[in-house]
Amino acid sequence: MKEFPQLGFGTYKLEDRDECVEAVTKALDVGYRHIDTAQMYDNEEFVGEALAESDVDIDDIFVATKLDTDNLGSDDVLETARESAEKLGVETIDLLYVHWPLDSYDPDETLAALDELVEEGVVANVGLSNFRPDQLEEAIDRLDTPLFAHQVEMHPLLQQDELLAMAEEDGHHLVAYSPIARNEVADNDTLVDIAEKHEASPAQVSLAWLIEKGATPIPKAASPEHIRDNLAALDIELSDDDIAAIDALDAHHRIVDFDEAPWNQV
Numbered sequence: 001m002k003e004f005p006q007l008g009f010g011t012y013k014l015e016d017r018d019e020c021v022e023a024v025t026k027a028l029d030v031g032y033r034h035i036d037t038a039q040m041y042d043n044e045e046f047v048g049e050a051l052a053e054s055d056v057d058i059d060d061i062f063v064a065t066k067l068d069t070d071n072l073g074s075d076d077v078l079e080t081a082r083e084s085a086e087k088l089g090v091e092t093i094d095l096l097y098v099h100w101p102l103d104s105y106d107p108d109e110t111l112a113a114l115d116e117l118v119e120e121g122v123v124a125n126v127g128l129s130n131f132r133p134d135q136l137e138e139a140i141d142r143l144d145t146p147l148f149a150h151q152v153e154m155h156p157l158l159q160q161d162e163l164l165a166m167a168e169e170d171g172h173h174l175v176a177y178s179p180i181a182r183n184e185v186a187d188n189d190t191l192v193d194i195a196e197k198h199e200a201s202p203a204q205v206s207l208a209w210l211i212e213k214g215a216t217p218i219p220k221a222a223s224p225e226h227i228r229d230n231l232a233a234l235d236i237e238l239s240d241d242d243i244a245a246i247d248a249l250d251a252h253h254r255i256v257d258f259d260e261a262p263w264n265q266v
Contacts (some may be wrong), residue, residue, distance in 0.1 A: 001124070002062050002094055004149075004173060005216075006211050007234055008034035009227075012177070017046050023222050024050035028061065030228055036175075036218045037088075038099055039080060052089050063090055065152075066099035066129060067254035073104050077113035081122055097127035097151055101135050103263055107142050115127050115144045126244035127151060127175075132262045133162055141172060150177040156185060159251035164213060178255045179217035180206045190249060194242050201231075207233035209246050229241035229251055 007263075011025040014020035020043045024035060028050070037047045044065060051058055068098045071080040085093050096117065098110060117123040125148035128139055150167060154176035164226050166210065169176040180203040187189050191202040200203065204221075207230060210217040219230045257264070 002059075003033075003130035004216065005032070005034040006174070006216060006232065007207065008032065008036050008062075008064070008218035010036045010177060010218040011035065011037045011043055011047060011086070011198060012213060012220050014043055014046070014220070014222065015041070017043075017049075018045035021050045021053065023154065025054055026224050027221075027227050027231075028054040028056045030224075031231055032227075034062040034216075034218070035063070036064045036177075037083055039068040039071060039084060039098075040066065044084055044183070045236040047085050048089040058090065058120040062094045062159060063088055064095035064097065064149075065093060066127075067110075069100050069103035069105065070080075071104070072098065072110045074113045076104065077110060078117065092121055093123045095127050095148055096123045097123045097129045098131075098139075100130045101132075101139075102126075102260060107138060109110070111139055111142045118145045122153055124148070128260050130262060132266065133166060135262060147172045149173040149175050149216075151177055151218075153254060153256050154210065154217075154250055155179050155181040155255075156209055156246045157188070157189060157251055157253040157256075158217075159183050159213075159247070159249075160178055161251075164215065168214065170220065174215045176210050176215045176217040179210055179219050181255050184255070188249070190225060190245050194238070194245065197242075198236055198238075200236055201229065204229060204233040204236055205238070205242075207245075208238050209243065211236055212243055217241075221246065221254060 009032040127149040129151040185202040
C-alpha cells in the first residue's frame with residue numbers, strides 16, 4: 001500500500017488548464033506526493049496531464065479524488081469512478097471519497113458501490129467527506145472496506161475535536177481542507193505571535209498545528225512561492241505551549257457553510 005503523506009496538495013479552484021498543470025507539476029517537483037482533486041472541480045484531466053508530465057513516478061504519488069453529489073447512485077458511482085481514473089491516467093485511484101452526503105447519496109447504494117470498486121481494483125481506499133459524526137458512524141458500520149480517510153474543513157479556527165477523536169478511535173485519517181481558513185489565520189493574534197517566534201507565517205503555523213494534531217492538511221496554492229511555503233510547514237516544530245495556545249482558541253468558525261450542509265440538517 002502506498003504511503004499517505006502528512007501534507008497534501010489541494011487543487012480546488014484550479015480550473016484553468018495551464019494554471020492547474022503548472023501548479024501540480026511544481027508541487028510534485030518541490031516534494032509533494034499527495035494530490036487531491038474532485039469530480040466537482042472539473043480539473044481531473046488537467047491533474048492527469050500534470051501527473052503524466054512529472055518526472056516523479058506515478059507509483060510514488062498518492063492520488064485522491066471525490067465523487068460529485070450527482071454521481072452517488074450505484075451505477076453512477078461505478079461509471080464515474082472509472083471515468084475519473086481514466087482522466088487522471090491511473091489504473092487505480094488511491095483514494096476515492098464521497099464528497100458530500102447530499103443529493104443522490106444513499107448509504108446502501110453508494111457505500112456498496114464503493115466496496116465493489118475496491119474489490120475490482122479500480123479504487124484502493126475509500127474515503128468520506130463532510131459527514132456528521134452520526135453519518136460517519138453509520139457509513140463505517142455499513143462499509144465492508146475499512147474507512148481510510150474522512151475529509152473535512154479543519155484549521156485552528158475550526159478544530160473538529162469530535163471528528164479527530166473518532167478518527168483516532170477508528171484508525172482512519174482526518175484530512176483537513178481549507179487548512180488556513182482562506183488565510184483568515186493571518187488575522188489571529190495568537191497565530192501571528194507564534195509565527196513571529198518561529199520566523200514563519202501564520203499559514204505555516206496553522207499547517208504545522210494540524211500535522212501535530214495528527215491531521216493531514218491539503219492546502220491549495222497556485223504560485224510557486226506559496227507552494228513552497230506550505231511545504232515548509234513540515235519543518236516547523238511547535239512547542240507544547242504553542243499547541244496549547246492554539247488549542248485554546250475559540251474554534252467554531254466555518255469557512256464552507258450553506259443551508260443544505262449536513263451539519264445544518266440536525
